[in-house]
Amino acid sequence: MRTSDGADAGAGTAGQSSAAQWQHWLRMPYLADLPDAELHVFDPGHFARETHLTEIAPLIADFRDARSVRQ
Structure with missing residues (x-):
């Protein structure tokens, strides 16, 4: 399983920074x-x-637009 940032969600955290380990844990x-x-x-x-x-604003707009009810 991969996240949208290309990371392997099932990968171990050996050798990663504490921030990377925390993000992996979160x-x-x-994803499960x-x-x-x-x-x-x-x-x-x-x-x-x-x-x-x-980086964030287009992701929010795309999410909103994909789920908007058009009348």
């Missing part, structure tokens, strides 16, 4: 329960809009 339950989920991993801290806006 993504596993989501929702194997078709689209998961994007960022490292923005508390300021995602300020540091990763150009």
Whole structure:
């Protein structure tokens, strides 16, 4: 199983930084329960809009547009 960032969700965490280990630990339950989920991993801290806006905004818009009810 792979995440949208190309990471192998089943890969071990040996030799990874503590942040990478934490991200791996957090993504596993989501992908186990929702194997078709689209998961994007960022490292923005508390300021995602300020540091990763150009990456995150299109993902939110695509998600919204794909699920909008058109009248």
